[in-house]
Amino acid sequence: MAEYLAKSNNSLSFEVTQGDQLIGKLTYGSWFNFNAIAEIANVTYQIEPKGFWGTTIELKDHEKVLLKFRMNWNGEIVVQTYFNGIKNGFLFKHRGIFKESFVLTDQEGIELLVMKPNLKWSTLNYEYDITTSDAFETFPDKEIVLINALHCANYYMSMMMSAII
Template identity: 70%
Template sequence: MKEYKVRSKKMLTFELVENEILIGTLVYKSWFKFNADIETLGSKYQIEPKGFWGTTIELKEGEKILLKFRMNWNGEIVIQTYFNEVKSGYIFKHRGIFKESFVLADQTGTELLVMKPDLKWNTMNYEYHITTSDIFDTFSEKEILLMIALHCANYYMSMITAGM
């Protein structure tokens, strides 16, 4: 089990760190779009909404699609990955109201990570504390999944805020 922190450096930039070592960055292109760039340990990825309404979001490395996600009717985010030509599925969901958190689970319901948001009132940005499971720590793509979980949490928060 590992612990990570996500810090908001600027309004559109988030850094994922483990023991103060930078693991990755997520940089949004603007406030009102879900387009973003991710960089992890020397690799670069692009996040782009697809479709007429932009409800499906893709993660690409160059032109290669590595994963897709979309929010379903009950507020869960369904993630499909295509790492190493193997298709896998995950669910990212919000849990609780007073002890708010997000959970990434595999197709069998096993919790892989828990994210706890922390609103920084001075910047009006969220920062997060992430705890991963021992199973998650064995994933070769864990850095990408951590960064996508961060994007999903921000996506969820913006969708909920827009709905109010």
């Protein structure tokens, strides 16, 4: 089990840390835009919507798709990874109302990580406390999945806010 913190310095960028160690960054180009740049260990990945409606989001290393996700009809986000030619599936979902959190599970429903959002009223920026399972910590590409989970949480909250407005 490991603890991470995703902290927003402004409304367009997040840094994910474990203790004092920087794990990666997620930077958006503008508000309400799902295009982003993920930086992990000095490697830059592009995150961009695909398709006519832009409902599928892809994370790419240059032109190679490493991960993609889309929201299904009941508000859960289906995540597919393609690391080293191996396809894996995950489910990212919102849990709770008053003590809300986000959960990433594998195909068997086993929780891999839990993200708890905290709105900092003084700056109106979000922070996420992230707890991962021992199984998640063994993933070779866990940093990419971790940064993508942050993007999924932001995507979910943006989609829910647009549904309210």
